[in-house]
Amino acid sequence: xxxxxxxxxxxxxxxxxxxxxxxFDRGASEITLVSHERPYSRMVLPYYLGRSIMEPHVxxxxxxxxxxxxxxxxxxxxxxxxxxxxxxxxxxDDTELPYDDLLIATGSSAVRPPIPGADGRxxxxxxxxxxxxxxxxxxxxxxxxxxxxxxxxxxxILNSLLSLGATLTILEVAPRILPRMIDDKGAAIVQSWLExxxxxxxxxxxxxxxxxxxGRKRIRLANxxxxxxxQIIMATGIRPNLAWLEGSGLVIRQxxxxxxHLRSNVANVYAAGDxxxxxxxxxxxxxxxxxxxxxxxxxxxxxxxxxxxxxxYRGSLLMNIVDVKDLxxxxxxxxxxxxxxTFEVLDxxxxxxxxxxxxxxxxxxxxxxxxAKDIWTTNDVGMLKGLVQTGADLGAWxxxxxxxxWDVKRxxxxxxxxxxxxxxxxxxxxxxxAPLVLAVAQx
Amino acid sequence: xxxxxxxPSRCTGCMRCELACSYEQTGMFQPSLSVIRVSPFEAHTSYxxxxxxxxxxxxxxxxxxxxxxxxxxxxxxxVEHDRCVGCKLCTIxxxxxxxxxxxxxxxxxxxxxxxGAPACAQACPTAAIEYVEAETxxxxxxxxxxxxxxxxxPLAAAGV
Numbered sequence: 386x387x388x389x390x391x392x393x394x395x396x397x398x399x400x401x402x403x404x405x406x407x408x409f410d411r412g413a414s415e416i417t418l419v420s421h422e423r424p425y426s427r428m429v430l431p432y433y434l435g436r437s438i439m440e441p442h443v444x445x446x447x448x449x450x451x452x453x454x455x456x457x458x459x460x461x462x463x464x465x466x467x468x469x470x471x472x473x474x475x476x477x478d479d480t481e482l483p484y485d486d487l488l489i490a491t492g493s494s495a496v497r498p499p500i501p502g503a504d505g506r507x508x509x510x511x512x513x514x515x516x517x518x519x520x521x522x523x524x525x526x527x528x529x530x531x532x533x534x535x536x537x538x539x540x541x542i543l544n545s546l547l548s549l550g551a552t553l554t555i556l557e558v559a560p561r562i563l564p565r566m567i568d569d570k571g572a573a574i575v576q577s578w579l580e581x582x583x584x585x586x587x588x589x590x591x592x593x594x595x596x597x598x599x600g601r602k603r604i605r606l607a608n609x610x611x612x613x614x615x616q617i618i619m620a621t622g623i624r625p626n627l628a629w630l631e632g633s634g635l636v637i638r639q640x641x642x643x644x645x646h647l648r649s650n651v652a653n654v655y656a657a658g659d660x661x662x663x664x665x666x667x668x669x670x671x672x673x674x675x676x677x678x679x680x681x682x683x684x685x686x687x688x689x690x691x692x693x694x695x696x697x698y699r700g701s702l703l704m705n706i707v708d709v710k711d712l713x714x715x716x717x718x719x720x721x722x723x724x725x726x727t728f729e730v731l732d733x734x735x736x737x738x739x740x741x742x743x744x745x746x747x748x749x750x751x752x753x754x755x756x757a758k759d760i761w762t763t764n765d766v767g768m769l770k771g772l773v774q775t776g777a778d779l780g781a782w783x784x785x786x787x788x789x790x791w792d793v794k795r796x797x798x799x800x801x802x803x804x805x806x807x808x809x810x811x812x813x814x815x816x817x818x819a820p821l822v823l824a825v826a827q828x
Numbered sequence: 829x830x831x832x833x834x835x836p837s838r839c840t841g842c843m844r845c846e847l848a849c850s851y852e853q854t855g856m857f858q859p860s861l862s863v864i865r866v867s868p869f870e871a872h873t874s875y876x877x878x879x880x881x882x883x884x885x886x887x888x889x890x891x892x893x894x895x896x897x898x899x900x901x902x903x904x905x906x907v908e909h910d911r912c913v914g915c916k917l918c919t920i921x922x923x924x925x926x927x928x929x930x931x932x933x934x935x936x937x938x939x940x941x942x943x944g945a946p947a948c949a950q951a952c953p954t955a956a957i958e959y960v961e962a963e964t965x966x967x968x969x970x971x972x973x974x975x976x977x978x979x980x981x982p983l984a985a986a987g988v
Contacts (some may be wrong), residue, residue: 399971401916424893427891428894429893429894429913429915430915431915432914432915434882434911437913437914437934442911442913443894445895489830525856531842532833539945596975615863643869667844672877677891677917678891678917678920681891681893683891685890705920706916706917706920708916708931711931715920717920757929757931758860758931760929761860761928761930761931762860763925764919764925764927764928765925766920766922766925767919767920767922767923767924767925767927768925769925770920770921770922770923770925771922771923771924771925772840774923777855780866781981781983782980784980784983785979785980794867794878794925795867795868795979796975797925798869798878798968798969798972799960799969799973799980800969800973800978801970801972801973801974802923802966803924803968803969804965804966804969806923807881807883807884807966808922810884811885811890814884815885815886816885816889818883818889818895818897818898820898821894821898821899828902
């Protein structure tokens with residue numbers, strides 16, 4: 386009997402697992418995909434919000450595509466219970482789906498602070514497609530928008546909100562913006578840049594309540610005057626969708642604990658993406674990396690293993706890039722390693738900032754910030770990722786970089802980094818573009 | 829598959845490849861829009877072009893959340909202009925630093941081998957860039973390591 390793969394979640398991890406299973410088994414197994422929403426890419430929602438793409442562009446798994454991949458879709462449903470000993474999953478309509486192996490890739494949901502008025506009118510998380518539609522309908526040129534939260538995800542929508550003509554205020558509880566992406570110096574540059582663009586920013590402020598006053602919203606702050614707005618965007622964090630797994634027997638810490646093959650402690654149950662606590666590439670420690678690149682790599686590794694391969698995952702590299710009005714901001718790896726030897730260079734007039742963090746002669750993390758016209762003349766961004774990814778020993782080129790931190794390319798090439806990278810693959814063979822998976826496999 | 833084979837010792841730093849590439853890709857002679865970039869690898873006289881290796885792993889391709897990067901008939905990883913939204917995941921996924929972002933068009937751009945007639949190889953007067961049947965390799969690494977030695981030995985000797 387063909388293996389029955391059950392995939393919970395149609396996001397990046399789930400869909401990459403499906404295409405990778407098909408890369409190896411050419412359609413020989415049964416795949417069922419359960420997804421609450423019709424699958425789309427959350428990563429590209431900001432571009433739909435900013436009206437640079439149309440809604441159909443966000444969808445990732447058309448019926449024709451799923452048919453070509455021989456996937457049985459079960460959409461509009463959520464998993465509510467896992468019976469691991471019986472090897473079945475119960476859905477919210479009481480359907481029971483048996484499996485031979487199971488992938489939990491149920492992603493995250495956006496959260497709101499537990500304050501009075503948090504669920505009132507004109508307040509949206511910008512997490513789902515439906516919420517984006519609501520916000521698009523609510524914003525006109527001149528609409529006063531307050532965004533609560535200044536994290537990476539929140540920043541991916543700033544350009545879109547400004548292009549819609551919103552007048553924007555950002556409130557952040559941490560002492561700096563982008564607290565989990567860049568350091569104080571970088572945050573100061575970004576904040577200064579945004580303020581020059583007419584964005585009002587307050588950091589270190591705590592929202593106590595949200596009220597409706599005269600058809601608008603009033604945000605009450607601790608020890609500060611209130612802020613009024615027409616529309617509020619909640620960008621106060623995400624949590625992995627794990628509550629439904631209580632009592633399932635799975636070991637869960639920050640996420641479902643998985644080994645280097647993305648197996649959980651329960652036989653035939655895998656986890657990938659935001660719900661999985663896997664391994665950090667640089668430090669080797671257990672980590673949840675709720676970012677798109679990790680979900681993609683997890684999906685490919687777990688798909689290979691579910692298809693009978695034996696692929697160990699080296700670990701995921703934390704990496705993020707976002708731009709706000711042409712100021713590019715990126716960070717990699719252990720960009721905030723406490724006590725690490727660091728090289729920093731700052732030119733606040735351009736503005737430009739970069740910080741390299743070392744573990745001996747190996748680059749363990751980096752922060753890089755600069756105007757798009759400067760960053761894209763060299764793409765040190767990719768090279769820094771390559772240096773952190775390979776963990777190359779820079780040897781004599783480390784003092785060179787200390788003296789010349791703008792000259793990453795010379796050190797990168799002279800350390801023969803490309804030579805180290807070229808043999809590296811994630812699933813063990815050259816990549817096949819996802820749309821061609823079945824065509825190539827059946828050739 | 830034919831690839832751009834680069835022989836750094838032949839490069840004179842003339843930059844014709846950058847002009848040819850940007851003109852072929854954008855209609856403008858503008859080196860900042862070229863996807864092949866020439867750099868010196870010691871003080872002034874050792875140059876090499878550097879561009880996408882068309883690697884087997886295709887980090888850019890697998891990174892794209894909307895499958896905007898695919899493989900062309902000549903085997904190059906190509907950004908589909910209409911599909912790309914400009915999220916820049918590919919630019920940080922590529923560990924070679926050869927995927928770029930155009931802040932005016934809001935699209936990623938990279939070497940697509942000009943559909944099989946690479947302009948840089950045609951323009952190169954010394955055959956430092958050749959479009960030949962070969963296994964892609966770290967063309968510049970050993971050259972840069974050797975030629976760059978005078979830049980680093982004094983630092984190491986000084987115990988910096």
